[in-house]
Amino acid sequence: KQEVTQIPAALSVPEGENLVLNCSFTDSAIYNLQWFRQDPGKGLTSLLLIQSSQREQTSGRLNASLDKSSGRSTLYIAASQPGDSATYLCAVCRSSNTGKLIFGQGTTLQVKP
């Protein structure tokens, strides 16, 4: 059974710091891995999607990497800003036929001015 784990559960950093969020999964047979952002009381917003054949994806100050063989992904946030404060969730997709996602518990990030 696929399990997705995110460590740490919470992180607090000063503004301007570069940071890394971690995601691990138990079954390497994935179709893609996705990172989402969730603001308090809101739905999820897709940030980055990495196909199983890819090693990384970049969008602005965000860079996500994927190491399928070791069951790990990282989300790197450069030059963090208070507006980056949110919960970040990773999810793995095993099948393109269904698109079903299995989520980690999330890492809640606070960026202090």
Next chain:
Amino acid sequence: NAGVTQTPKFRILKIGQSMTLQCAQDMNHNYMYWYRQDPGMGLKLIYYSVGAGITDKGEVPNGYNVSRSTTEDFPLRLELAAPSQTSVYFCASSYEETQYFGPGTRLLVL
């Protein structure tokens, strides 16, 4: 486009009552999903649909039912509400593997 909309935003139910959570999308997406999120946890898939008339169970389907008569709508039915169904419910639709989420329905069962 309104994207994915969900109603109601918040509801209190008594144990044993029933209700339908509404979800609609105006992006003509074939794939739609219902998740629940408990405090401090990730999302768990309840039911999903790959097109009108086709639905299937996710990880935690017990106590719920769905239907998909049109591409746009994917309602989630709770029968005989229980305190364990207190949660935030999210509906999503997807296009080319990216899922688009609604704002959620917060449900409290007392």
